Amino acid sequence: MPATIASFKIDYYQFLSPDGRLISNDVPPLATDWEKLRSLYRLMVTTRIFDKKAVALQRTGKIGTYASSLGHEAAHIAMGSAMHPQDCYAPTYREHGVQFCRGVTMSEALTYWGGDERGCDFSGPRHDFSWSIAIATQCLHAAGAALAFKLRGEKRVAVTQVGDGGSSKGDFLEAINAASAFHLPLVLVIINNQWAISVPRSKQNSATTLAQKGIAGGLPSIQVDGNDIIACRWAMDTAIKQAREGNGPTVIEMITYRMSDHTTADDASRYRSDAEVESAWQIEPVKRIRKYLKDQGAWNDKQELQLLKQASEEVQAAVEEYLAVGDQGIGSMFDHMFENMPRELEEQRARALEEMN
Amino acid sequence: MARVSMVDAISLALAHEMEIDDSVIVMGEDVGINGGVFRATSGLMERFGDQRVIDTPLAESMIAGLAVGMSAQGMRPVIEAQFMGFIYPMVEQLTCHASRMRHRTRGRLSCPMVLRAPFGGGIHAPEHHSESTETIFAHIPGLRVVIPSSPARAYGLLLAAIREPDPVIFLEPKRIYRLNTEEVEDNGEDLPLDVCFVLRDGTDITLVTWGSMVKETLEAAGKLDERGISAEVIDVATVSPLDMETIIKSVEKTGRCVIVHEAARMCGIGAEIAAGLADTALYSLHAPVKRVAGFDTIMPLHKMEMKYMHSVKRILNAVDETLAVS
Numbered sequence: 001m002p003a004t005i006a007s008f009k010i011d012y013y014q015f016l017s018p019d020g021r022l023i024s025n026d027v028p029p030l031a032t033d034w035e036k037l038r039s040l041y042r043l044m045v046t047t048r049i050f051d052k053k054a055v056a057l058q059r060t061g062k063i064g065t066y067a068s069s070l071g072h073e074a075a076h077i078a079m080g081s082a083m084h085p086q087d088c089y090a091p092t093y094r095e096h097g098v099q100f101c102r103g104v105t106m107s108e109a110l111t112y113w114g115g116d117e118r119g120c121d122f123s124g125p126r127h128d129f130s131w132s133i134a135i136a137t138q139c140l141h142a143a144g145a146a147l148a149f150k151l152r153g154e155k156r157v158a159v160t161q162v163g164d165g166g167s168s169k170g171d172f173l174e175a176i177n178a179a180s181a182f183h184l185p186l187v188l189v190i191i192n193n194q195w196a197i198s199v200p201r202s203k204q205n206s207a208t209t210l211a212q213k214g215i216a217g218g219l220p221s222i223q224v225d226g227n228d229i230i231a232c233r234w235a236m237d238t239a240i241k242q243a244r245e246g247n248g249p250t251v252i253e254m255i256t257y258r259m260s261d262h263t264t265a266d267d268a269s270r271y272r273s274d275a276e277v278e279s280a281w282q283i284e285p286v287k288r289i290r291k292y293l294k295d296q297g298a299w300n301d302k303q304e305l306q307l308l309k310q311a312s313e314e315v316q317a318a319v320e321e322y323l324a325v326g327d328q329g330i331g332s333m334f335d336h337m338f339e340n341m342p343r344e345l346e347e348q349r350a351r352a353l354e355e356m357n
Numbered sequence: 358m359a360r361v362s363m364v365d366a367i368s369l370a371l372a373h374e375m376e377i378d379d380s381v382i383v384m385g386e387d388v389g390i391n392g393g394v395f396r397a398t399s400g401l402m403e404r405f406g407d408q409r410v411i412d413t414p415l416a417e418s419m420i421a422g423l424a425v426g427m428s429a430q431g432m433r434p435v436i437e438a439q440f441m442g443f444i445y446p447m448v449e450q451l452t453c454h455a456s457r458m459r460h461r462t463r464g465r466l467s468c469p470m471v472l473r474a475p476f477g478g479g480i481h482a483p484e485h486h487s488e489s490t491e492t493i494f495a496h497i498p499g500l501r502v503v504i505p506s507s508p509a510r511a512y513g514l515l516l517a518a519i520r521e522p523d524p525v526i527f528l529e530p531k532r533i534y535r536l537n538t539e540e541v542e543d544n545g546e547d548l549p550l551d552v553c554f555v556l557r558d559g560t561d562i563t564l565v566t567w568g569s570m571v572k573e574t575l576e577a578a579g580k581l582d583e584r585g586i587s588a589e590v591i592d593v594a595t596v597s598p599l600d601m602e603t604i605i606k607s608v609e610k611t612g613r614c615v616i617v618h619e620a621a622r623m624c625g626i627g628a629e630i631a632a633g634l635a636d637t638a639l640y641s642l643h644a645p646v647k648r649v650a651g652f653d654t655i656m657p658l659h660k661m662e663m664k665y666m667h668s669v670k671r672i673l674n675a676v677d678e679t680l681a682v683s
Binding site (some may be wrong): 117118129133136137145151170171177178181217332338345 | 373382408413414416419421422423424425428429430431432438446449450453454459460461462463464465466468498501521522523551598599600601602628630671
């Protein structure tokens with residue numbers, strides 16, 4: 001008989017059932033911190049209203065291609081709200097909820113998706129990375145940031161995420177490896193929303209979980225119900241605390257569902273059934289926490305109406321701010337290529353300006 | 358003042374910057390206790406410790422991606438690709454992020470990182486260890502591509518590359534790592550980027566080159582001098598962005614130009630220089646611009662390697678063809 005020299009398990013955490021009940025009495029304090037839960041709920045609803053508006057803006061030609069975050073609100077708000085301002089966040093292209101928690105404004109997000117780089121010069125933490133479209137590449141930026149923090153002895157944590165599709169990429173696995181080799185203050189979240197455009201989770205690989213990829217690299221790795229804000233936030237709090245105290249990185253797989261098309265340029269009806277999407281609506285994150293709060297007497301219809309009104313007004317104001325952003329001059333194409341602009345580029349800039357006149 | 362080889366000059370520059378700037382970190386495969394496979398980082402770990410000279414896991418795109426993250430957060434990583442043949446996994450991080458971080462964020466973040474890589478043929482190395490693909494990087498807007506050709510220029514240009522607030526690809530022609538020594542004062546004085554160096558003044562023909570080919574080109578200029586032909590030799594040094602002004606000024610004087618590079622001809626930097634001359638200096642030319650460029654073939658394994666590399670004779674043949682046009 002061979003000796004077992006390594007074995008692993010992946011723990012799964014869920015505190016709130018899809019119908020909004022605590023599944024046991026063994027819950028984190030957040031489960032009864034009504035003020036905190038209300039504030040998380042407000043952020044989730046506001047993000048969803050923004051998201052709906054952004055899709056509408058794309059449909060009417062006011063912004064370019066946009067990746068909806070519908071269904072990811074628990075995961076995103078948990079990530080963003082658990083971080084401290086001095087921490088560093090590296091997004092991909094769907095995590096607007098995280099960024100709003102961080103301080104990026106809705107108008108800045110619309111500016112970027114409206115095709116204007118100035119959206120990346122955002123007012124959120126100035127050290128946060130901006131949108132990264134090349135899949136999984138941001139994992140290494142977060143790892144690099146974490147390495148910088150560690151080398152300088154700063155108590156800062158880097159947070160990033162990848163999708164189920166992105167978890168197949170080398171950069172994600174290399175980030176796990178780097179985090180393990182350098183014992184980095186890094187939290188790597190896998191937002192497993194079941195779909196990488198048209199390719200389902202089952203086609204990425206045959207592993208039972210994606211979290212176990214972290215185990216392969218020697219990282220503590222767990223799976224949580226990504227539609228349960230309490231579980232997501234608890235997992236983030238635990239991982240960030242561990243990282244901040246110098247106890248190393250964590251991988252958290254959050255199981256959720258992409259309820260929208262991949263982006264506004266996609267048509268998901270080509271590759272998945274309405275029935276599947278319909279069943280995802282039964283377990284979605286916003287309804288779940290609302291039901292829980294209402295059942296506990298911590299939320300009522302009047303508060304709901306007021307929230308919807310406030311959030312819609314906030315989104316509308318952001319849209320107006322975005323629409324009022326003027327054009328960039330053609331010179332801006334050249335101005336940020338280098339700190340010290342090469343002569344050849346100066347000449348090209350001058351010619352471009354001349355042609356515009 | 359000590360006489361040092363080019364690889365030792367690179368070590369000196371790294372040590373100098375690490376000494377005066379805590380944010381400078383050397384990172385790569387085998388750069389620590391081993392001092393790099395060519396010994397370019399020799400002694401640095403003993404001097405600065407393993408928190409500043411970091412042996413990484415073996416994954417090139419990881420090294421580049423970490424450097425993007427670190428540099429955007431205030432460090433100045435100097436990373437190493439052990440050979441240019443292994444640099445390609447890094448290209449995604451360079452193209453998608455390092456080159457555009459400043460532009461994308463409108464100056465909010467930037468990537469002051471240096472990627473060093475030994476490159477070029479002539480040391481009888483295995484497959485993938487001998488190519489010159491600088492043009493790949495020169496084509497990416499937002500990157501500087503710098504190639505030293507002597508110990509003193511390696512020292513001064515590497516200092517400048519590390520101090521530059523934007524990413525620099527620093528390609529080291531390994532054939533000349535230890536070819537000769539030169540007096541280099543370790544005084545922290547950098548050399549300018551984005552400009553060519555005129556190594557030899559001349560009036561009859563301009564020879565434009567960089568990297569290891571500077572050696573053969575200077576030898577060719579010496580032979581021409583014996584024949585009473587005065588050749589001006591320009592070391593391009595920063596191949597992107599290109600200092601066309603210095604080259605044009607020279608060609609306006611000489612009226613003839615031969616470009617010498619080890620890299621394949623197709624879309625080589627020589628093509629860009631020739632196009633620039635056609636664009637701006639056509640009426641100063643007495644003869645067509647000639648390129649002595651690598652064949653558009655796979656770099657042969659080492660038995661035939663020196664047949665691919667340019668000899669002084671091959672350069673002189675091109676010069677003679679150019680001079681024959683009256």
